[in-house]
Amino acid sequence: MxxxxxxxxxxxxxxxxxxxxxxxxxxxxxxxxxxxxxxxxxxxxxxxxxxxxxxxxxxxxxxxxxxxxxxxxxxxxxxxxxxxxxxxxxxxxxxxxxxxxxxxxxxxxxxxxxxxxxxxxxxxxxxxxxxxxxxxxxxxxxxxxxxxxxxxxxxxxxxxxxSGRIRLRHLQQLAQALVAGEPAHVLQAAAERAEWAPPQTLTAILLPERSSRSLIDLLDPRTLPLAGALPDLPGTAILLVPDPQGATRPHLTRLLTGHNAVIGPARPWQRAQCSVERAVRVHQLHTPARGEVVDTEEHLAELVVSADRSALADLRDWALAPLAGERGAAAAKLVETLRSWLLHHGRREDVAAELFVHPQTVRYRMARLRELYGEKLKDPQWVLALTIALAVPLAEG
Missing domain, CATH: 1.10.490.10 (Globins)
Incomplete structure (x- = not known):
């Protein structure tokens, strides 16, 4: 021995x-x-x-x-x-x-x-x-x-x-500064202090905190995580992911499947706050459920028409005033039909297929709408106002 x-x-x-x-x-x-x-x-x-x-x-x-x-x-x-x-x-x-x-x-x-x-x-x-x-x-x-x-x-x-603990703290401070929209010189200094090489763009992802911890190792090493930064969305974390554009965005979507995520738009890294804000707005419109991945790029029109909700409500009241005399269920069916008719450019069969009704039912309802609106349904300004007013379903307004 x-x-x-x-x-x-x-x-x-x-x-x-x-x-x-x-x-x-x-x-x-x-x-x-x-x-x-x-x-x-x-x-x-x-x-x-x-x-x-x-x-x-x-x-x-x-x-x-x-x-x-x-x-x-x-x-x-x-x-x-x-x-x-x-x-x-x-x-x-x-x-x-x-x-x-x-x-x-x-x-x-x-x-x-x-x-x-x-x-x-x-x-x-x-x-x-x-x-x-x-x-x-x-x-x-x-x-x-x-x-x-x-x-x-x-x-x-x-x-x-x-030094690892210090760098993690500096990375967290950088993520906080990005989400807060600090000035460019502040962000540049924070990136240098954290020894973080800035990418061209950052994309914000909102997802449950538990999911963020399991996914971050699968993403770009420069990904910045931040938890607890959204008081209105408790338990939701932000991941700022470098350059997930082009062919890599679908890959990111597949990676996030099953994690109730919202993907924001890609923005220049110093404007990452813009990506976070859009992701938050879409999250408020469409809270992901059952593992869904919501891509903000697929909801741009809805974001635009719902940007001023008070103005949208006023526009709806004005545009739907001709229906004021209709009773509840009947009025709802007419609004539903008018919305589909506008979206399908008056194609009766397409409207019927979307609403799961007979084309004759569509014909009957449109006849009633023409009685109520008269020539307004042929007026481009009225058609534009109705299209915008009904672009987002009433239940979501």
């Missing part, structure tokens, strides 16, 4: 072993840096120039801390390892901030450990240390490097987690 490396904190080396090593530290640091630069390409540039000298001093300090640690008197309660671990932790965080991977960092530790041990062992051999002492020393060197590696790994992971 392989025994674990001993605890570097508890082991002590004699002073006569440590002193030759301490004198050789500057050259050991130089050799360690040279090996890392050669064997770990990610560090070739960072270690060049003045920065290389600073890192060289840091390596020398780390090795010096190690020698201080293993040469303390047995009764010394101090913990010189703490400062080295803090430095290693900070190094890991710095590497994450600079975009370098954990692989490069761990490779540098492995190379550094090998070269440092080789150089320090050579010094020990020249100073006449016995093989057993040198073997113990090797074990301590690698245990120390393992401690530093673990601290750097923790720092790297913590920095990535922290």
């Amino acid at each position: 392989i025994e674990p490396l001993r605890d570097v904190r508890s082991y002590r080396l004699p002073v006569e072993v440590v002193e030759p090593l301490r004198r050789g530290l500057p050259e050991v640091a130089v050799q360690t840096i040279a090996a890392i630069v050669m064997e770990v390409p990610a560090y070739a540039e960072p270690f060049a120039g003045e920065l290389g000298h600073k890192i060289e001093r840091a390596v020398q300090a780390a090795l010096g801390t190690f020698l201080n640690l293993v040469s303390r008197p047995g009764t010394d309660p101090g913990t010189p390892l703490a400062s080295a671990l803090e430095a290693a932790y900070a190094l890991g965080r710095g590497e994450a901030r600079n975009g370098r991977s954990l692989d490069a960092l761990l490779s540098a530790y492995r190379v550094g450990a090998r070269v440092a041990w080789r150089e320090l062992a050579a010094i020990s051999v020249r100073s006449g240390q016995p093989a057993g002492t040198i073997a113990d020393f090797a074990e301590l060197v690698f245990a120390y490097i393992d401690e530093l590696s673990a601290a750097s790994v923790a720092g790297h992971a913590d920095e990535l987690a922290a």
Whole structure:
């Protein structure tokens, strides 16, 4: 069974072993840096120039801390390892901030450990240390490097987690600014802060929050989610999806099938608020149900005629005034027939098919409408007014 490396904190080396090593530290640091630069390409540039000298001093300090640690008197309660671990932790965080991977960092530790041990062992051999002492020393060197590696790994992971949380917060702030319709310079600054590459267009999708969480991973990675931004539609989330135009829009519709979604129009990314507002209006006109996907592009005429609902109601009252004397059910059937007659340009068979009645019934009702309206049904202005007034069914007005 392989025994674990001993605890570097508890082991002590004699002073006569440590002193030759301490004198050789500057050259050991130089050799360690040279090996890392050669064997770990990610560090070739960072270690060049003045920065290389600073890192060289840091390596020398780390090795010096190690020698201080293993040469303390047995009764010394101090913990010189703490400062080295803090430095290693900070190094890991710095590497994450600079975009370098954990692989490069761990490779540098492995190379550094090998070269440092080789150089320090050579010094020990020249100073006449016995093989057993040198073997113990090797074990301590690698245990120390393992401690530093673990601290750097923790720092790297913590920095990535922290920066990930910060970026998510910035992305949420960007989505809020887009939905609020903030000025272009505010949106541009928010996008840069979130490290978000703006697309040409954004399309707003309204859907239940639970659906948004399951779908977002299937969409463009730049998709911006926002929940709780629509007080009048509780439980509804907004997804701002980049560039779902042309052939990709039908694909998006298929992807949303079963999720009670409303798809807004594509708009330049800084005008995403316009897409959200239209999607909200269509949602109010046609709340999707039973997995339906409602595309706002299919309801443009209805949006136009219902833009001013008060004016539409007044127009209906005026246009339907000739029917004021008709009783409830009879009036409703006449309005229904007039609407279909206008939409089908007077084609009796088409009107009958839509209303599921006999063509003779259509003929009878139209005769009654002509009695009530007279020549108005031939007047283009009246026909236009009636078409607009009845474009949206009365039940939805």
